[in-house]
Amino acid sequence: MTSLLDVRDLSVTFTTHAGPARAVDGVSFTIAPGETLALVGESGCGKTVTALALLRLLREPPATIGTASRVLFEGEDLLRLAPEPMRRVRGAGIGMVFQEPAASLNPVLTIGTHIEETIRAHESVSRSAARARAVELLGTVGLPEPASLRRRYPHELSGGMQQRAMLAIALAARPRLLIADEPTTALDVTLQAQILELLARLAAEFRMAMLLITHNLGVAAGIANRVAVMYAGRIVETADCETLFAHPAHPYTAGLLKAAPRLDGPARPTAAIPGSVPPATAWPSGCRFRPRCDRAWARCQDEPPSLAVEPNHQARCWLVDDPTGGPT
């Protein structure tokens, strides 16, 4: 296999007061070296839990990862890795960037210390060499005056600068895969555009693969090679970026695209999907989108498997099997 990351049948169940919540339910996807996959979905669909599970950052319990789940990174199953090698994967193999940079940075350490510690945790280099690399990295992510910025504390930076600094830390150990979970959601739109351009440039420059988690279809469209759409704990559609946006096969994907406000779309709100996402303790039986779907029919009482629309385009919808199906 040529995949850098191969996630197979990933399931995560949380023990909650309202009963077991299967937040992620049989999720499979692959990422090739250098490829950017966007995992798109609304809140509560399981996209962040997927990322945390494959980095082994979930506390168990309350989380339980399915016994059949596999997360193969460069051929090695991360779910069965001992703590010490797993620590080496985090950072050097897989870098991470999260939504709130301020929450991920240690307020009493300088920006430089964050980066230099990361470098020295993964490579045996001298302090001065780590320092030089830190300055270089801060320049790479587009921060002004990197030499003096190294000595600054997180609170002295604006939100956009903090997220750039987070990227410098994530890149410090030269990961092959970057997981970015809503990296621009907390930022203003002009900063968002800058950070997305930076992410795309860095992915190309460092020949780094990326798993971009976002609720924003526009963000996915601008940066991803492939897109996977999640709904109620499952991936409901996967395709290359152009195909997904031009020919969505799943009614949920189509509805999301219709509902997303855009500057070149209709100048009236389009409420394309009624209702809201069900809680993870009560996924509907059969197709999970059935209660909100205007094309649901008798067959949807059985949950559809992932069906091939075309090579490299799958959707969990019976309409793929029978395009004439639907309510009668």
Next chain:
Amino acid sequence: MSAASLLAVEGLRKTYPVAERALRRDARVHAVDGVSFTVSRGETLALVGESGAGKSTIGRCIVHLEDADAGRITYDGQDIGPWRGADLKAFRRRVQMVFQDPYGSLNPRMRVGTAVREPVEVHRIAKGREAAERVAALFEEVGLDPDFRRRFPHELSGGQRQRVGIARALAPGPELLVLDEPVSALDVSVQAQVLSLLVDLQARRGLAYLFIAHDLAVVRQVAHRVAVLYLGRIVEEAPAGRLFADARHPYTRALLSAVPVPDPRVHHVRVPLLGDPPSRHGAIAGCPLYPRCPDPRRDDRCRERPPDETVALGHWAACHFAASPPDSLSPRSGEGAGR
């Protein structure tokens, strides 16, 4: 226009003291720096801007949650500044606010039916059985099953909670709603539902909206007119159709070009702003965008406050070059061949 306007804001200013002992001479944040606009009956004016632009402060000044430092707010021809007590209470029947996070604005221990009933009783619109019926009707009007009245906020989804927030705001029978980021905490599918509801309510009740938001794509779906705020000042105002087709201020153009397009075939050119937004300490003498302006014609004149240049009827921009924006600032110039 202003004679017929329901709400008129003139030269509004609001500064906040900076908590830390700064070494700056002027240790105040100028949140709103001389803002004027009007809202007519039945229309939606959107106030758009990024964080720190002052848009929420303006909303809070209008509903008297904050006192302005200077400027005048008139409602239906009367200055609301001196209003206290009974005047203010009467005003609040006519102007209501809807907040971004309905979870933060609803009492977690109060049934949502009671939360909607409260304003009905406070304003002595109805009591007893009649009040209960009124609450049920409000629930239906915002698309909620009246049985939901007995639920607590945590038993509702985000979209349902925002519908409760809207029902509560409608309870006293207002003419104007100040909507502060009413859909930005909601998922895309639910966001569209709530926006549709707001559009329907406006048509049915003839409501005026001051719609405060950061998302231009959302604003485009609801606004009749748009005012773009940057660092406490309105830099451009136009009828919605004009603003989205022919924006003249470089900041508006940059903002429009930064909105991500959910279509990978569209490659539009981003109008870059230079650097990060500056610190908000102290007053800004010249054009607030001057240090970051991408317009190649920017010159020494921009160090002085630019006049509000009229572009067309109801469309003006606070920029010396508003009459003709250069092609290099056109967010649409690079659109791909796929379209």
